[in-house]
Amino acid sequence: MPGEQSFDGRVAIVTGAGQGLGEVEALALAEAGARLVLNDLAGPSLDAVVERVRSAGGEAVARPGDVADWSTGQALVKTAVETFGGLDVLVNNAGVLRDRMIFSMSEQEWDTVVRVHLRGHFVTTRFATAWWRDRSKEAGGPVYARIVNTASEAFLLGSAGQPNYAAAKGGIVSLTLATARGCLRHGVRVNAICPRARTAMTGELMGPAPSGPDPLSPSHVAPLVVHLAGPAGALITGEVFVVHGDMVAVMGPPTVRAVFHATAGHWTATELDDALSTVFTADPPSPGFVCEETIPLAESTFGEPSRP
Numbered sequence: 342m343p344g345e346q347s348f349d350g351r352v353a354i355v356t357g358a359g360q361g362l363g364e365v366e367a368l369a370l371a372e373a374g375a376r377l378v379l380n381d382l383a384g385p386s387l388d389a390v391v392e393r394v395r396s397a398g399g400e401a402v403a404r405p406g407d408v409a410d411w412s413t414g415q416a417l418v419k420t421a422v423e424t425f426g427g428l429d430v431l432v433n434n435a436g437v438l439r440d441r442m443i444f445s446m447s448e449q450e451w452d453t454v455v456r457v458h459l460r461g462h463f464v465t466t467r468f469a470t471a472w473w474r475d476r477s478k479e480a481g482g483p484v485y486a487r488i489v490n491t492a493s494e495a496f497l498l499g500s501a502g503q504p505n506y507a508a509a510k511g512g513i514v515s516l517t518l519a520t521a522r523g524c525l526r527h528g529v530r531v532n533a534i535c536p537r538a539r540t541a542m543t544g545e546l547m548g549p550a551p552s553g554p555d556p557l558s559p560s561h562v563a564p565l566v567v568h569l570a571g572p573a574g575a576l577i578t579g580e581v582f583v584v585h586g587d588m589v590a591v592m593g594p595p596t597v598r599a600v601f602h603a604t605a606g607h608w609t610a611t612e613l614d615d616a617l618s619t620v621f622t623a624d625p626p627s628p629g630f631v632c633e634e635t636i637p638l639a640e641s642t643f644g645e646p647s648r649p
């Protein structure tokens with residue numbers, strides 16, 4: 342397959358690969374020369390993606406299962422090692438939506454979304470990093486290891502109709518940062534992407550594709566996943582990207598906005614009233630710890646003017 346040298350047979354797991362972003366990312370990794378263990382809930386769509394990879398000359402096996410199950414994470418790593426002799430890349434992508442305002446959300450809607458996204462990222466990461474840590478100890482130094490996690494701008498924005506999803510995606514960013522720090526010396530590079538793409542998940546919101554080239558095609562997201570998973574990803578870890586259309590943005594970390602010191606060494610509530618009221622003057626207040634800067638980055642992909 343074209344581009345084979347860049348991955349040189351490296352082994353990648355992709356979760357949620359039966360359709361949408363995961364399917365396109367899997368095909369792009371196969372085209373770059375990766376051998377794949379593909380996961381999704383059991384069904385014909387996962388098998389069809391495996392067939393697409395194979396008919397394009399690539400290598401892939403299906404390992405279906407609920408990605409949040411402990412046994413699925415274990416089985417994915419085991420399948421990679423037993424089928425292809427190792428593991429180099431983990432792409433955590435599987436996800437679901439159960440959108441509802443916080444005051445109407447059911448227990449089930451909360452649990453399902455947090456489970457599939459956050460626990461689903463944790464379980465696979467747990468087994469992949471354990472495997473890499475063991476290899477690193479054997480080798481006496483860092484090994485080739487990449488994780489690409491899938492967050493969302495919903496976390497940056499505090500998406501009001503998606504408290505479960507925004508919380509899970511925020512958790513995935515924190516998991517990314519903690520894993521990046523905890524596994525750096527073993528060679529593990531782990532980053533998170535916040536994509537936008539017209540898929541089954543977003544079709545209702547984004548509407549039908551235009552007749553010409555689609556700026557919201559998942560194919561605009563896959564090259565960043567290949568880059569982060571590939572050799573060039575060696576110098577990137579603990580970062581968060583926003584990616585869609587012709588645009589890739591590297592997010593900066595949260596910053597300290599204002600600092601106050603108590604005059605007598607400790608605060609009283611009255612003194613805090615005086616100090617903090619110099620900062621928080623808007624009435625009603627607008628949510629402060631959100632990032633709206635990414636909204637207008639590419640108007641062709643759903644961008645809209647930021648709030649004045």
Ligand SMILES: NC(=O)c1ccc[n+]([C@@H]2O[C@H](COP(=O)([O-])OP(=O)(O)OC[C@H]3O[C@@H](n4cnc5c(N)ncnc54)[C@H](O)[C@@H]3O)[C@@H](O)[C@H]2O)c1
Pocket residue numbers: 356357358359360361362363380381382406407408409434435436437457461491492493494535536537538539540541542543
């Ligand atoms: N499409 C977007 O604009 C967008 C924006 C931000 C983030 N994302 C994220 O990108 C990822 C992929 O989304 P998509 O748009 O391709 O959606 P999609 O619905 O097309 O694909 C998601 C896939 O995950 C699979 N899946 C669901 N639950 C699973 C489970 N428990 N175990 C294994 N597989 C499971 C589904 O079967 C499906 O194939 C998700 O994590 C989503 O939150 C998408």
